[in-house]
Amino acid sequence: MTHIRLTRRLTRRLTRQIPPGFSLEVDFPLAPGVTALFGSPAAGKSLILDSIAGFAEPDAGRILLDDVILFDAEARVNVPPHRRRCGYITGRDALFPHLTLRQNLMFAAAGFARLERHKRVAEMLERFQLTAVVEARPDVLTPNQKLRGAIARALAAEPNLLLIDERGVDEALLQAIRDAFAGPILLVTADLDLCYAAALELVMIEAGRIVQRGPARQVIEAPDSVEAARLLGIPNLFDAEITALDPGRDNSRLQFEHFPLTGPYVPGHFRGDRVRVAVRAEDLRVHAGEVSPQLNFVAADLLRISHRTRSVRLEFSYGIVAEIPRHEYERQKDNKKWQVEFPPESLRVW
């Protein structure tokens, strides 16, 4: 079992981004496969990785890797970094500049017998398509080759856990890593699409706390709090009051500040409760003002238009943001007045 539980209070400034007074408190298991650590900058993601690798000491907690205790504040166990067997890929350029790529990998594989060492190094160089540059020094490699070299080097040491804090890792590279390494991979990323495509588990972090964790796709599709929704980039977050609840029809009436809506039935709540509602921008539909209003149509003024690569983002009054396909926008761009439709099933209510 691999499990991370740690608390860390920063009394002095460690990095430029994280202010003193910041505290970190996380507790999550790590399964084999990719676990993504997602959060805004300065949420404490890198500090978690540093703590696991042994470069930062938590104040309390316990770090277990394959049932081996790496850190335990109560038992006063703190295994030094070079005995933790954590491969660590940081954003910093860390291939040794005085050694060739092959020598870099040999350095990592030094713990193996000679034959095994050569075999491992050759295998890693091949897996990460570096055979053409094995005798080159890092300063002549491209950034992508350096990154692949650093990953190949980390895996040549046969770690028990791989920590990746580097934005250059894409889906293809992640797949290559998983083919070469069967253990748990903890990946820091700000790329939600990469989480959805390649991560098994997702841990969302905000200000040193876990906001939500679980299977990656489930977390992304069903955020269970406003904080999670905000972190996922859902722009439509509103306060509302429940004015009616109908379990028979499986729906509810919600009164927002400027308009009422029909939403899904909200279990565990009563009439009069204040709730928070999130709606994805791409779930909203827009119509011309002349169309006769139907269920959940809200008349709103268009304030701003922002063109994206494949869609158009429309910002309306009342803080409503809709994102529609470009062809849909082309069809409607001459609308004088606008109505926004909130499909009831798209409302997430807490």
Add this chain to the structure above:
Amino acid sequence: MPIDWSPLWLSLRVAGVCTALSLALGLWLAWLLAGRAARWLSLPLVLPPTIVAAYFLTRPGFTWQIAVAAAIVSAFPYLTRSAHAAFRNLDPAYEDAARSLGASGWRIFWRVAMPLAYRPILAAAVLVFARAATEFLLTMGIASILASPVLMARP
């Protein structure tokens, strides 16, 4: 007239041994202190040679070993300081990477830190060697009490 080369050999021997010992001691101390800023390392640098000479005057007899010891006292802080600065100038990313790859401190020193930081250390060692070879104040101070400049040649 036959030339007596022995003073030259003596100077070289004193300077060589002094440099080697200072390097060993200085590198060890510098590596030990590399994690922190050790400003007090400059302190022994202000020690004037005459004081060092005065201390060694109280030692009985003049041997080349004492000349080496005297030279080390003035050379060692300088080397330590240079090595300390060289180690601290290294990007900590390299040491961290080496540690996460399972390398011990000894291995990191020889395979990572020294190859990357040897230039300024080598420059300091050359200076220390030159200074120890040509250091006259100390030798003169020590030798004068024995009033026998010949001792320079025949230790």
